[in-house]
Amino acid sequence: MPLRSSPTARQARLGAELRKLREQAGLSVTEASRRLGVGQTQISNIEASRFGVSADRLRALAHNYSCTDDAFIDALIAIAGERKRGWWxxxxxxxxxxxxxxxxxxxxxxxxxxxxxxxxxxxxxxxxxxxxxxxxxxxxxxxxxxxxxxxxxxxxxxxxxxxxxxxxxxxxxxxxxxxxxxxxxxxxxxxxxxxxxxxxxxxxxxxxxxxxxxxxxxxxxxxxxxxxxxxxxxxxxxxxxxxxxxxxxxxxxxxxxxxxxxxxxxxxxxxxxxxxxxxxxxxxx
The missing domain is CATH 3.30.870 (Endonuclease; Chain A)
Known part of the structure; x- marks a missing residue:
């Protein structure tokens, strides 16, 4: 997966919210990556908006972070699923x-x-x-x-x-x-x-x-x-x-x-x- 060179404001917000959820759960990047079964670099890149994240992986992250707010998770998934760039x-x-x-x-x-x-x-x-x-x-x-x-x-x-x-x-x-x-x-x-x-x-x-x-x-x-x-x-x-x-x-x-x-x-x-x-x-x- 190629690294993003210029993430949008929404993509940056998605990464920031995932980082916030991880920190609220008291998990380090190392522990979060172990639970998800991926390398630490992948978690860091997702949180820095350099990588995208699939709906399934986002739900897995939310589960690992003990987030049960379905409306919030759905809103994050909607951001993650955006592919088309806007007129701006x-x-x-x-x-x-x-x-x-x-x-x-x-x-x-x-x-x-x-x-x-x-x-x-x-x-x-x-x-x-x-x-x-x-x-x-x-x-x-x-x-x-x-x-x-x-x-x-x-x-x-x-x-x-x-x-x-x-x-x-x-x-x-x-x-x-x-x-x-x-x-x-x-x-x-x-x-x-x-x-x-x-x-x-x-x-x-x-x-x-x-x-x-x-x-x-x-x-x-x-x-x-x-x-x-x-x-x-x-x-x-x-x-x-x-x-x-x-x-x-x-x-x-x-x-x-x-x-x-x-x-x-x-x-x-x-x-x-x-x-x-x-x-x-x-x-x-």
């Missing part, structure tokens, strides 16, 4: 790996909870708005690089339009709504797009106005990705140096609580729509 692979030589990982997470997610302070969430941006955002990237991008990122961002949005659209709850601060990326016309079109998306049954948009004052998580941008089972949830954070993915349970719990508290500081859906309409109306003229 065509960008592998063009964009940072973290962006590809985000698209992969969104494609397989059960639900998204997003909170942004100074930017409109990428899945809800228009192409013109996204283009202006990328033109002001911390590390300057060439015009072709800008267009690659714009097309990638728009393609990510297919998860909101497919036949089984991804449920998406977005919390947006008033600061992001009033940032005039591209001027009044582009900003107005972006706000009108938010209103249109908010009318979709699977999209919820909540606004935190300036008048709300201080609130938990101010200044942070968070994307909480629900996996098929809670053990496979992921938090994605945007940092100046790139995308950061978190999956430790203590971190997941912290960000679930943070998003719930941010939602409590926001206007309800109807009030949020009226608020966005008011800002859009002020840009007409």
């Amino acid at each position: 692979e065509e960008y592998r030589e063009l964009l940072p790996a973290g962006l590809l990982a985000l698209a992969e997470l969104e494609h397989h997610a059960a639900r998204l909870r997003i909170a942004h302070t100074s930017h409109i969430p990428g899945l809800l941006q228009t192409a013109d708005h996204a283009r202006e955002v990328f033109r002001h990237a911390v590390t300057p991008l060439t015009p072709p690089e800008v267009e690659h990122r714009v097309s990638f961002r728009i393609k990510r949005q297919v998860v909101l339009y497919r036949h089984d659209p991804l449920p998406c709850d977005a919390i947006i601060h008033e600061a992001a709504l009033r940032m005039k990326f591209g001027g009044p016309q582009v900003t107005r079109a972006q706000l009108e797009h938010l209103l249109e998306m908010g009318e979709r049954e699977h999209v919820t948009i909540l606004v935190i106005p300036f008048d709300a004052g201080a609130y938990p998580g101010s200044g942070q941008s968070v994307c909480y990705v629900d996996g098929p089972v809670p053990q496979l949830d992921t938090v994605q954070l945007d940092q100046s140096h790139g995308t950061v993915l978190l999956d430790d349970e203590a971190q997941l719990s912290k960000y679930r609580n943070l998003l719930t508290r941010m939602e409590s500081a926001a206007l309800d859906e109807e009030q949020s729509r009226d608020f966005i309409r008011g800002i859009a109306k002020s840009l007409r003229g």
Whole structure:
């Protein structure tokens, strides 16, 4: 079996979860390999995502690790059985790996909870708005690089339009709504797009106005990705140096609580729509 040169984010997560199960069972790589009847190198390569793993072997590992959560095991088997690479692979030589990982997470997610302070969430941006955002990237991008990122961002949005659209709850601060990326016309079109998306049954948009004052998580941008089972949830954070993915349970719990508290500081859906309409109306003229 050839070694993988560039495992996907999901493949890496599978290996990490198998390593976590082994450690929770108190088994060394040596003991795990003995119980499975394979060499130590094979266990190490599976956990490092350099090797794939069959459904039967994965069930055997779960049994050896005393894991009896059938839903979790089935979810891991589903990841292990994926053979076809997603559309995002065509960008592998063009964009940072973290962006590809985000698209992969969104494609397989059960639900998204997003909170942004100074930017409109990428899945809800228009192409013109996204283009202006990328033109002001911390590390300057060439015009072709800008267009690659714009097309990638728009393609990510297919998860909101497919036949089984991804449920998406977005919390947006008033600061992001009033940032005039591209001027009044582009900003107005972006706000009108938010209103249109908010009318979709699977999209919820909540606004935190300036008048709300201080609130938990101010200044942070968070994307909480629900996996098929809670053990496979992921938090994605945007940092100046790139995308950061978190999956430790203590971190997941912290960000679930943070998003719930941010939602409590926001206007309800109807009030949020009226608020966005008011800002859009002020840009007409």
